[in-house]
Amino acid sequence: MFAEHTVVNRKKRNATSQGVEKSPPRLSCPIQCAFGYEMEMPGWHTCEAPDEESLGQTPIPVESSACFDKGEVLLKNRLIEMQADLLIDCGSDLEIVSKPFEDSPEGFLELQQSLLMVRKIFTLLENSSEQVRMREFEARDLGEVVRPRAFLHRVPVFKFREINAQVTVGLRLSRFADLFRDFGIGAEEETGRQYERRRPGRIMSGLRSAKMPFLKHLITGNSVFLVEEGLRKFWITRPCPPFPEPSKELVSLLCLMLVYLSFGSMRVSIYPKAFTRYLMRTDFSRLFESLPSHEKKLFRRENGKHWMRLFEILLSRKHLQTKPPYKQRHIDPLFRDFISPVDELPLQAPFFSKGVYHNRQLYFQHPVNLLDKLTRKDWIANIPLGVDLLTERCFPDRTAASHLESLGEFGVKADRLEDGELAPVFELRHIAWPSEYGLQGFIETMRLLFAYFYALNRGIDYKFGEPVPAVLTGMDALQETDV
Numbered sequence: 008m009f010a011e012h013t014v015v016n017r018k019k020r021n022a023t024s025q026g027v028e029k030s031p032p033r034l035s036c037p038i039q040c041a042f043g044y045e046m047e048m049p050g051w052h053t054c055e056a057p058d059e060e061s062l063g064q065t066p067i068p069v070e071s072s073a074c075f076d077k078g079e080v081l082l083k084n085r086l087i088e089m090q091a092d093l094l095i096d097c098g099s100d101l102e103i104v105s106k107p108f109e110d111s112p113e114g115f116l117e118l119q120q121s122l123l124m125v126r127k128i129f130t131l132l133e134n135s136s137e138q139v140r141m142r143e144f145e146a147r148d149l150g151e152v153v154r155p156r157a158f159l160h161r162v163p164v165f166k167f168r169e170i171n172a173q174v175t176v177g178l179r180l181s182r183f184a185d186l187f188r189d190f191g192i193g194a195e196e197e198t199g200r201q202y203e204r205r206r207p208g209r210i211m212s213g214l215r216s217a218k219m220p221f222l223k224h225l226i227t228g229n230s231v232f233l234v235e236e237g238l239r240k241f242w243i244t245r246p247c248p249p250f251p252e253p254s255k256e257l258v259s260l261l262c263l264m265l266v267y268l269s270f271g272s273m274r275v276s277i278y279p280k281a282f283t284r285y286l287m288r289t290d291f292s293r294l295f296e297s298l299p300s301h302e303k304k305l306f307r308r309e310n311g312k313h314w315m316r317l318f319e320i321l322l323s324r325k326h327l328q329t330k331p332p333y334k335q336r337h338i339d340p341l342f343r344d345f346i347s348p349v350d351e352l353p354l355q356a357p358f359f360s361k362g363v364y365h366n367r368q369l370y371f372q373h374p375v376n377l378l379d380k381l382t383r384k385d386w387i388a389n390i391p392l393g394v395d396l397l398t399e400r401c402f403p404d405r406t407a408a409s410h411l412e413s414l415g416e417f418g419v420k421a422d423r424l425e426d427g428e429l430a431p432v433f434e435l436r437h438i439a440w441p442s443e444y445g446l447q448g449f450i451e452t453m454r455l456l457f458a459y460f461y462a463l464n465r466g467i468d469y470k471f472g473e474p475v476p477a478v479l480t481g482m483d484a485l486q487e488t489d490v
Contacts, residue, residue, distance in 0.1 A: 040177035040422040040430045040464055041107030042114065042457050046125070046449065047171040050164040051101040051132065051139075053081060053091040056156040066138050069160050074099040081157040082141050084150035086121040089128070089141070095369050101159055103128070107175070107422075110461045115479045118457055122450045124149060129446050137161040170449055172438045175288065176460050177422025177430035180297045183259035184231050185463060186285075187266070189470060190214075191228025193342045196333035207472025208459070211452060213284065213437050223284055225345045226269045232331050234261040237321040244320075248313075254299050263287065263294070264390075265321060267397075268383060269349050274361040277369070279378060280412045281436070282359070289431035290395035290415030297429065307391045315354075318387050324351040354384035358397065363410075373410070380404035424464060 054072040056062035061071065075081070075091030077099065082089040085106075092102035105121050108114035127149060132139060141157040144150060178186070188194040189205050190212040197205070214224045238253045238261070267283060275282045287294070295303065306314040320326055327349055337343050362375030380403045386396050394401055398415035402408035413434075421429040438456070440448035455471050462469035462476055469476055 039109040039111055039114070040424050041175075042110055042118070042177075042460055043105045043107040043175045044453055045105070045173050045175070046103045047092055048101045048103075048169060049094075049171065050161060050169050051159045052094070052162055053079075053099045053101055054158055054160055055154060056158060059156065062140065062156050062158065067140075067158055067160075072158075075154070075157070080153045082144055082150040082152050084124065086117060087124055087150075089144070089150070108457070110177075110457070110464060112479055115454075115457055115461070118453065122453055126446060126450065132159070135161075170446070172449060172452075173434055173436045174438065174453070174456055175432060175434050177424075177432050177464075178460060179424065179428060179430050179464055180259050180294055181255035182463050183285075184234075184255065184262050187227050187231050187262055191224050191226070191230070192339050193225055193229035193331065193334070193337070193345065194231035196331075196336070197338050199338060202338045204470040204473070208470060211439055211456075211471055212435065213439050221341060222273075222348070223270065225342060226347065226349070227266055227284075228342070229331070229345070229347065230262045230265045230269070231258075233321065233326065233329065234258055234265060236329060237261070237317070237326055240320050240326070241317050244316075246313075248305055250301055254302060256298050257302055260291075260294050260298065261317075261321065264291065264387070268322070268352050268358070271358045271383075272349055272352055272356075272360050274365050275359060275363040276365045278412065279359065279363045279410050280414050282363075284436050286413065286434040286436055287415060287431065288413060288417040288433055289421050290398050290418055291390050292393045292395045293419040293421060294431055295390050296393075296419075297431065303391070311388055311391050314391050315384075315388060318354070322352040322354065322383070327351060352383060354387070355382055357381065358383055358386055377407050377410060378402075378404070380407065430464065 053075050054067070054069055055075060056067050056072050061068055074097065077091065077093035079091040079099075080088050081091065087106070088104050090102045090104050091099035094100050103125060105118075108118045108121075127147065128144065131144065131147065131149075135143075137160065139159045141152050141154065141159070145152045184194075189208050192209070192214075209224060212224070214221065235258065238258065242248060242252070263285065266285065267287075270283045273282070280286060295306075298306075306317075327347065331337075334345075335343055357376075357379040358381045359378045363378055364370035364373040364375055381396050385403070389396050395415050396402060397411065398418075399408045399411045400415075400418070402411055417432055421431050424430050435456075438452060440452045442448075444451070454475065458475045458479055459469060459471040461467075461479060467476060474480075
């Protein structure tokens with residue numbers, strides 16, 4: 008799709024092709040919660056010259072070069088790796104993947120050092136011709152070359168951005184509802200001050216960039232209202248729970264599940280894992296284990312009877328059509344005009360009820376009903392039993408399971424916070440920043456996102472875009488020489 012040339016596919020070398028489960032690509036931080044980023048550059052394809060002689064040619068013959076497997080490391084240093092990422096057209100493009108940084112002042116320092124490395128890499132790319140050998144990065148002390156014959160080949164990006172970025176974060180389960188309030192719209196009636204403080208984060212997470220992100224932001228925020236209202240109804244029905252109120256962990260888990268169910272009910276045009284902007288890497292069975300013991304006991308009782316009764320309330324047509332009392336006076340006109348496309352989510356329907364791979368020009372080889380074997384009811388019912396069916400390892404249709412890619416890829420693995428609490432890991436996808444700011448916009452966005460999640464894990468009242476919290480600013484501005 009992007010390329011003007013043909014590349015020769017390399018045989019699969021990774022462990023999964025041998026029938027062995029591949030280890031998660033991200034390291035688990037043993038002490039503190041971690042923050043990492045990935046940035047994909049579709050304008051640069053990764054290739055491997057057939058031999059040293061061809062690598063010495065100018066230009067290197069792309070037509071006889073091989074492409075790399077997804078995740079193949081081309082160059083690495085102590086903070087980042089330059090990797091290959093699989094393209095739709097079977098080529099591979101450049102991806103920079105950071106190490107996971109502790110959410111501490113020391114981790115913040117390392118993050119900034121890594122971003123200066125990224126700036127040096129971009130400077131080299133911008134000043135180069137259509138090809139760059141990986142050993143040129145090594146010559147500038149930017150890392151150690153892992154694939155000696157690797158090179159980058161510039162291609163037109165057309166309508167695509169030069170950088171596509173996302174972050175992977177360990178976050179307290181109890182904080183996800185707060186995340187949805189900040190990045191979504193409709194969780195509550197907002198004051199003018201709240202609205203202005205949250206607006207930069209909503210823009211960063213994709214609001215106002217296209218029609219679908221509008222919709223997903225509205226469902227994200229509204230999910231908090233629907234969950235809180237649904238729990239209120241659940242608490243007054245008989246038999247009601249034997250404790251006074253739901254935990255913040257339960258509210259957040261239900262918000263995540265309602266967002267997953269709502270997004271999954273829409274038509275998915277590209278690969279399945281892109282259906283959500285909040286991609287859980289720790290699976291949902293582990294999220295359930297993070298609930299207080301009295302809630303786990305209640306929802307496992309009688310084969311999950313009360314758990315399913317709760318979801319019958321949350322997914323009923325009457326409940327999903329509930330309008331917040333503040334809707335028509337809400338400060339954001341987007342929410343005042345919002346009509347949810349999700350009228351009802353029948354439990355027996357497929358999780359991806361409108362199918363996947365609808366972009367037939369790109370995915371003509373995949374049927375849209377490929378993932379129909381998983382119903383909403385089965386996904387929901389199995390979570391208290393310790394099984395997340397919406398993962399490659401557990402999906403009921405083994406022939407289609409690999410298409411889920413990194414959904415729940417980490418299984419029960421989680422990051423550890425300072426107080427010992429385990430924080431589930433998720434991926435915030437499709438990060439945006441003003442195009443006129445270019446690479447500097449990306450660098451500043453990463454700094455502010457680190458600060459936001461650092462504060463969110465600690466209950467600090469900080470919003471994305473505000474000055475970095477004082478606890479993280481006890482250092483001088485870094486210079487290029489600091490890396």
